[in-house]
Amino acid sequence: MEAAVFFVAAIGALGGAIGVIAMRNPFYSVLALIIHLFSLAALFLLLTSAFVAAAQVVVYAGAVMVLYVFVVAYVGGGGESAWEPIPGQRFLAPLLAVALFVELSIAVLGSALKALETHGPNVDNGFGDPASIGRLLLEKFLLPFEASSILLLLAAVGAIVLAARRREVEGEVPSKHSPTRLEGASPSTPHV
Amino acid sequence: MNITWYIVLSSLLFATGVLGILLRRSPMVILLCLELMLNAGNLALVAFSRMVGNEQGQVFAVIVMVIAACEVVVGLGLIVAIFRRRLPLNVDDLRELRG
Numbered sequence: 001m002e003a004a005v006f007f008v009a010a011i012g013a014l015g016g017a018i019g020v021i022a023m024r025n026p027f028y029s030v031l032a033l034i035i036h037l038f039s040l041a042a043l044f045l046l047l048t049s050a051f052v053a054a055a056q057v058v059v060y061a062g063a064v065m066v067l068y069v070f071v072v073a074y075v076g077g078g079g080e081s082a083w084e085p086i087p088g089q090r091f092l093a094p095l096l097a098v099a100l101f102v103e104l105s106i107a108v109l110g111s112a113l114k115a116l117e118t119h120g121p122n123v124d125n126g127f128g129d130p131a132s133i134g135r136l137l138l139e140k141f142l143l144p145f146e147a148s149s150i151l152l153l154l155a156a157v158g159a160i161v162l163a164a165r166r167r168e169v170e171g172e173v174p175s176k177h178s179p180t181r182l183e184g185a186s187p188s189t190p191h192v
Numbered sequence: 193m194n195i196t197w198y199i200v201l202s203s204l205l206f207a208t209g210v211l212g213i214l215l216r217r218s219p220m221v222i223l224l225c226l227e228l229m230l231n232a233g234n235l236a237l238v239a240f241s242r243m244v245g246n247e248q249g250q251v252f253a254v255i256v257m258v259i260a261a262c263e264v265v266v267g268l269g270l271i272v273a274i275f276r277r278r279l280p281l282n283v284d285d286l287r288e289l290r291g
Contacts, residue, residue, distance in 0.1 A: 002193055003193055006193045006197065010197075010201050013201065013205060014201070014204060014205065014208070017205050017208040017209065017212075017228050018208060020212060020221070020224050020225065020228060021208065021211060021212030021215060021216060021221070021225060026218060026220045026221055026224075029220075029221055029224050030224065033224050033227060033228070036228070036231070037231070040231055040234075040235060043198065043201075043235060044235075044238055046193070047198065047238050047239055047241075047242040048242060049238050049241070049242070049247075049250045049253075051250065051254070052234075052238055052250050052253050052254060052257075055254060055257060056234075056257070059257060059261065060227075060231075060257065060260075063261075064227075064260070064261055064264050067264060067265070067268060068220075068223075068224070068264070068268070071220070071268045071271060071272060072220060074272065074275070075220070075271060075272070075275045075281065089214070089215075090215065092214075093211055093214035093215050094211060096210070096211075096214065097207045097208070097210050097211035097214070098207070100206070100207045100210055101203055101204055101206075101207035104203035104206065104207070105200060105203055108196070108199045108200065108203065109196065109200075113243075115195070115243050115244070116194065116195050116196045116199065116243065117194055117195075117196060118194065118195065118243070119193070119194065119195070120195060120242040120243045120244075120245055121244075121245035123242075123245055127245075127247065128241075128247055128250055132247055133247060133250055133251060133254065136247055136248065136251050137251055137254070140248075141248075141251050141255075144251075144255055145255075148255055148258040148259075151258065151259070151262055152258060152261065152262060154262075155261070155262035155263075155265045155266055156265060158265075158266050158269065159265045159266055159268070159269035160269075161269075162266070162269035162270055162272070162273045163268075163269040163272040163273055163276075165276065
């Protein structure tokens, strides 16, 4: 039973990952990533980490993916050019990815970690549930917890600064200060 | 299932993310592939946490999730800013900083 769930979730995760990089339309890539995230949440449940699985579904597949869908709908999926800046990139990239996978597998399977071949030790019922993770976050890892909250705040402020429409910059004639390409490319107001 | 299966799956997902970053040119898809790589790392963290029988690895995974959310927010803000300035959404055309 556990093996069946594992293989179904693993195929879902891998298929979603391949779908992300294979789809031409970014919207379908986002949908494939949602499949990938749900399969990964199932794998987390198999590893008896209920809180991480729930956070994965709620935070990732819920909030972050909605953000992606909004931006894809705003920007639109542009077609990608087939131009290759590095000759043979389409053949070199899979070669490098396979080499990386083989190298990682050798590093893992060749390690002296005897416990890799086991299912892990028997754990009690409360392993990885929200209560124990919350206790760890608020007692032992209080400083990283607070630091990550500050980081979230900084990211939110940074995103607002980046994406806000700057009328005073875009309204100016670009000849006043030497226009960098980023700021002076379009003096016209963008449509929303 | 052995923990090895999870670790091998995690490295496979990581390699897939690397392949996507190398192949695709749209910044949006590159962000998605970064997500793939971070999630592969998360899977390895949780699997190792199960192997040791210690929950601290799961706390690590939650923090990685926070980092990924920050990266997404800033990256999507950059994409919206690029789009507003009518620049091409193609990482090969945005090469002024290349030197």
